[in-house]
Amino acid sequence: MAFATIDKKILQELEKLVGEKNILVRKEDMAAYSHDEFSSEDIAHFPDVVVKPESAEQVSCILKLANEYTLPVTPRGGGTGLCGGCVPVHGGIVLSMERMNKVIEVDAENLMAVTQAGVTLHDFYKAIHACGLFFPPHPGDEGAHIGGVIANNAGGARAVKYGVVRNFVHGLEVVLPDGDIVHLGGKLMKSSTGYSLLHLMVGSEGTLGIITQATISLLPPPAVMYTLVIPFDSLSKAISTVPDILRNKIIPMAVEFLESKTISITEALLHKTWPCHEGEAHLMLILDGSNEDEVMALAEQVQEIAMARGALDVLIASEKSKQQTILDIRSHIYEAMRAYMLEILDITVPRASIADFVNAVHRIEEEYQIWLPTYGHAADGNVHTHIMKAHFEKGEWKENPGWQRKYPQVRKALHDMGKKYSGLVSGEHGVGFVKKEYLDTFLEQKQIALMKEIKKAFDPRSILNPGKIFPS
Ligand SMILES: Cc1cc2nc3c(=O)[nH]c(=O)nc-3n(C[C@H](O)[C@H](O)[C@H](O)COP(=O)(O)OP(=O)(O)OC[C@H]3O[C@@H](n4cnc5c(N)ncnc54)[C@H](O)[C@@H]3O)c2cc1C
Structure with missing residues (x-):
């Protein structure tokens, strides 16, 4: 170029x-x-x-x-x-x-918000909560912009029941690479009017156009939310409980899996306490509904399923402050790991394969002797494995010997494993330039060729976000 x-x-x-x-x-x-x-x-x-x-x-x-x-x-x-x-x-x-940081309108009649792209998630939530409305997607960092979460089709913990950002984007104002401004969709719940350029723009990672304004659908907030923390003596027991919950037709707002070691490192960072310290691994679920009885009944059903699957306990947090502490700890795991982290992966596999995939991650950890703390969105099949240059032992970080040599091998082994389980390289973080070398592993050549043609049609001079998504 x-x-x-x-x-x-x-x-x-x-x-x-x-x-x-x-x-x-x-x-x-x-x-x-x-x-x-x-x-x-x-x-x-x-x-x-x-x-x-x-x-x-x-x-x-x-x-x-x-x-x-x-x-x-x-x-x-x-x-x-x-x-x-x-x-x-x-x-x-x-x-x-x-x-470009203004929420232009919260339209309660249409259950839509119109916002400039540079509004942070934090400010967006604030504006719509003030109108008694709810935007379900919650990617972990509220400093992200609306334009950024649309450009990445972000997900987050609450995607299990409500879906990812794409499901909520109904209209976009986009500036194309030649400077033309187009208006895609609007305050419309449906469209069968030609190819959906709107959906092409969602997840295009800033390579097809600049999103300047978005029309986003909203929901009434759930009246009641409970957070459950369920400890198990192994991660595979914890994760393999999730399909049972879904099979029983319970769709929680969020189902996360976490390892105890990462929880305690994050507790120390935040000076906050997770509600229980038993077991090797935990599930964290958020259940929502229209009244206390409904949500408690769901919680009891989950409790029964989890105990039958070998859970060590089931803790139910109904108070807002306790729920917030749990969510804070979950949201800060990334930060607690960051200083010794080489990379965070975002592989997504079919949700029924998640336990097998995570077991395979641990076999790779054993083989290479490099710490791979793994957690993520259990009911979405979206697994975040950190590749670490150090491990945490007896309150101290200790370097993993040979991490420089092992890092590329471990990275490849993990992605090959994702492919083996019919996965994709990214469930929510995007490809950017960090993961573009793996596009070939996961997508057919014909798909990549079609994507490149689309890029050329929008941006013939390749000026917009060059060097991203496509392997060079
Ligand atoms: C602690 C932590 C937790 C996280 N948790 C989650 C999570 O749970 N789920 C999840 O999905 N992500 C998560 N993320 C990742 C991140 O927050 C998301 O990828 C988010 O979508 C990035 O938004 P941003 O505004 O910061 O975008 P940036 O990082 O600024 O940019 C991201 C991409 O979007 C493009 N872009 C940005 N704005 C526009 C625009 N207006 N028009 C066109 N293109 C644009 C950029 O060119 C780039 O390709 C997490 C990150 C952190 C640090």
Whole structure:
């Protein structure tokens, strides 16, 4: 890819478009835009300039300019991504959406919200809760932007019952790489009107267009939520209980599996206490319903199934504060592991295969003697394995000998195992540039060829988020 360099003249044009204070060019100012949440130093790439537009019209002018001069443009949301998606691997322009941060409307009659793409999840939840409404998807970091979670088709713990972000996106305003602005869908619950460009845009990781505004469907909030913590003496016992719960036609809002060791490391980080310390592994379930009796009846059914499957106990948290503590600990496992983590994987397998897949992960752990703490969304089949350069023993981190040599081998073995279990490389984090070498492993050549044709149709000069998704 031959891109032009950004010279003084281009900088002046950008400055004219968004104003001097909305452009960053000094290295120290751009450092925060050179990486995402994943492994900062290893994957950092500096842009030549960070540009912060405030409207779709400004985005359109920036893309017209970039298209004319063949400049790479990398859209950036909250920078919470875990696969280097917003990292400007070819330099050029980072288009930061942070100033497009207004929730435009919460339309209670249509149960829809219209929002700019740069609104954080935190602010979005706040705005819709104030109107007594509910947006179910909850990817773990509320600093993510609405545009970012749409561009990644994010999931999170609550996807079991309500689905992933895609299910809630009904309309998008998108600026295409040539600067044209298109409006896809709207406040519509249904559409059978030609190919769905809307759904093509969801999960396109900033490679087809810049999302500037979204129309998102909402639900009334569940009246009652209980969180259950269920300890088991082994991870495989814990996970293999999940299909039984589903077979009994109980669909929890969330079903997570966790290892005790990662829970205790996270407790120490947060100075918070998980409700129980028995066993090697735990399930964490969130059940919801319209009244206490309904949810308690579900909890009792789950208790019966779990005890029959060898659970050591079943703890039911109904108070909000206790539920929040449990959720906080679950949401911070990533952070507790991060300092000694080489990578977090996001392989997804059919949910009935999850126990076998996780057992296979542990066989790889044994074989290579490298710690692979594994947890994730048990009822979605979405497994997060951390590849660690150290393990935690007697309150101390100790380096895994030979991790430098073993890392690529373990990485390959885990992905090969995902393929063996009919999985995919990413269930929710996206491909970015960190996982693009595995696209070939998981998708047929014909599919990749079709995706490349789609990319070419949208972005013939390949200026938008180059170096992502496709193996070079
Ligand atoms: C602690 C932690 C927990 C997490 N838990 C989950 C989880 O449970 N589930 C889950 O799915 N993810 C999770 N994530 C990952 C991350 O939060 C999601 O991938 C999220 O979707 C990223 O959003 P962002 O705004 O930060 O995007 P960024 O990281 O800024 O960018 C991600 C991608 O979106 C593109 N993009 C951003 N904005 C736009 C736009 N307006 N238009 C077009 N493209 C755009 C970027 O170019 C890039 O390709 C977690 C991350 C952390 C740190």
